[in-house]
Amino acid sequence: MDEDLTEGYSEPCGQCGNVCWGLTDAEQFFCKNCHNVIERTKDVVDSSTYSANNRISHFPSGTRKRNGRGGRKWIVCEGFQFILKHQAEALVGLGVCPEFKKKVLWNFWMRYLQKTRQAYTKNPRITNGSPGDITSDSEPESLALNESSEASLPNRVSSALEDSGNTSDGKLSVCSGSLDAAYYSFAKESKSRHLMTMPRTLALCHLALLWMREAITLADLLRLVSKRHVPYINVHEHFPEEMKIFGKDCKFFIAESIPSYRMVHREASLLAKVMELPTFPPVSQDCLLHPALLCLRYTMDANLPDELHLLVCKVMEKTAMGNDFFLTFDPAGPKQRLPCYDLQAAALIIVTMKLLFKLDDQTEWMLSRKADKRREKHHMKKKTTTGSKMFSLRRWYMSVQPALESAREREEQAEARQAWKSKKPVVPNLKNKTLVLKRRRVVEQLQSNFHTLTGSTMEQQPPAPSSFLFLWGTEEGADGPSLHHKRLAFLMEKKGRARCLVNRKYWHPALRLCHPRECREHFLELESSLPRMYVWLLGLFSFLLGVSQAQLHGEVIQVERRLLRGKGMR
Structure with a gap:
């Protein structure tokens, strides 16, 4: 096909000397051997004139005049607004309440633009594509928080730059990109004005999900992003044709990696303070973000016994982590931080496991041998009593470890x-x-x-999203046998009228309080001295949540501080 279009041009390539020409999408000639692009273009027949041989041979090497066909004026906020729109639609398609997009996320976005004085204000900071000359602070206009505000997504924000241009002839350049890219490029301005970034789009979605009390935690949101169920990576590919990304726009909208849990959580906390959000709705016991229900979900995913959930709830009561004050987020409150509901639930399970088995690389294996002996004894007597249903941490480890390694390999592939x-x-x-x-x-x-x-396909559809990473049971494709029905009665003993744990001791690292600005994670320093079983358990739940072991270890320390000192600080 290219030979027919390039017929008649037999000049050798200036780099390799071969005569093997092809055409690019822009109808420019390129060498198929060395991929060198020259300025010659395909012969074009101009039907608007009477001359049949009128054709374009090449473009001059001087300055090319740009025209406004195929593009329009737009600013950076419109690009992020387009991204938020698609992320909200993806989440609604996954089962989130439709009001999430129309009432919550859209209102948060308008409030953010108003508080940062980029739109919906009498005196915006950005005028004519550059920082505006602000002489006095003006009161922001009231927000119209209704569904009609979403009628025209791109047009409302760009009103501040409606009369601006960036070409000498008054026309918009096709490859000029956004009008205010220069303003966003200043690192000092971007940090002080809290301008939008790609990770902050996920942070804004996370705040809206928390406000709606949806069952999607931050770990779930990042996993949906990594599986491409929520657009984030290369989302600029879906921009409208009239919004051309060029030049400095690349570092704003091109995302080739997924931000960490810590980064998105930090950005969400910052945005909540910048927007001056009111107190979030309380997390009740029937809400799927409550630690009791999250712990039940994670114990099922980790193939732990159902009885463990009752003990986790008791630890939650002792630490007061189920109270409304602890679970409710108030951005304006003193010493308040955005709760990590998923990390706190996993930390409660780990602390409960330490209470039951100690996890010092000795006690847990001794209790496992004790459970195995009782099970063998009842098996020999052919009795189907509780002895044959006792939970053995050793058998649990032997079933979960291969599944964990396989899951990690699948994730890497x-x-x-x-x-x-x-x-x-x-x-x-x-x-x-x-x-x-x-x-x-x-x-x-x-x-x-x-x-x-x-022989592989270039495009592979992502698997259907699921709240669980593992499948336990006897079904085809299961990761191993289910241990949910196992009993933990042998780990409790009667002492008078009360029932106490067989394990009488509990170890923990130093629980001293560090200065928030000077403290660093101590896990890397302590990792070599910590028991291997405890480190492995951290690795299991950190894989389930997609966080680092150090961050989960920090949450475990917070739970232990509240448990052992009676009253803890958030």
Whole structure:
């Protein structure tokens, strides 16, 4: 096909000397051997004139005049607004209440624009694509928090820049990008004005989900993003054609990695204070964000006995982590921090496991041998009593460890197969345009050849989202036998009228309070001295939540501080 279009042009390539020309998407000639792009273009017949041989041979090497066809004026906020719209639609498609997009997230977004004085205010900070000259602070206009505010997503925000332009002839340049990219490029301005970033789009969605008391925790949200159920990676590919990304826009909208749990949580806490949000609705006992229900979910996913949940609830009562004051988030409150409901639930389970088995690399195996002997004794007597249903931590470890390793391998393989680079090339500047397009063609050709050789498909649909990572039972494809029905009665003993734990001792690292600004995570310093079983348990739940072991260890320390000191601080 290219031979027919390039017929008649037999000049050798200036780099390799071969005569093997093809056409790019922009109808420019390029060498198929070395991928060198020249300025010659395809012959074009102009039907608007009477001359049949009128054609364009090449573009002049001087300054090219830009026109406004195919683009329109837009600002950075519109790009982030478009991203938030698609993220909200994806979450609603996954089962979130439709009011999440129309009433909560949209109102949060308008409030953010107003508080940062980017829109919905009499005196915006951005005017004509640059920081405005602000001489006096004006009172912001009242927000119209209703469904009609969402009628036109792009047009409401860009009113401040409606009369601005960036070309000498009054027309918008197709490759000029956003109008206020220069303002967003200043790191000092971006930090002081709390301008929007890609991680902050997820933080805003997380705050809206918490306000709606949806069952999607921050760990679930990041996992949905990693599985491409929620758009984030290369979401700029879905921008409308009239919104051209060019130059400095690349570092605003191109995301080729997923932010960490800690980063999104920190950004969410900051946004809640910047927006001056009121106290969040309380998390009641029937809410799926309550620690009691989250602990039940994580014990099922970790294949732990159902009886463990009762003991976890007792630990939750002792630490007062189920109280409304502890679970309710007030951004304006003193010493208040955004609760990590999922991390706190996992920490409660780990502390309960330490209370039952001590997890010092000795006591838990001694109790496992004790349970195995009782089970063998009852098996020999052919009795189906509670002895045959006793929970053995050793058997639990032997069933969960292979499943955990397989799940980690699947995660690594899935991550390796993901396309992190954008399929739609974005030109950072006109000087590098030829190089960017050449690299994109080489990558596409190599990918096509690789998939042809391996016989694999280039596009793979992501698996259906699930709240559980493991499947326990006798079904086909299960990760192992279910231990939910096992009993923990042998770990309790009667002492008078009360029932006490067989394990009488509890170990913990130093629980001293550190200065928030000077304290650093001590897990890396303590990791070599901590019991291996405890570190393995941290690894299990950190994999379930997609967080680091150090961060989960810090939450365990917070629970232990509240448990052992009676009254703890949030």
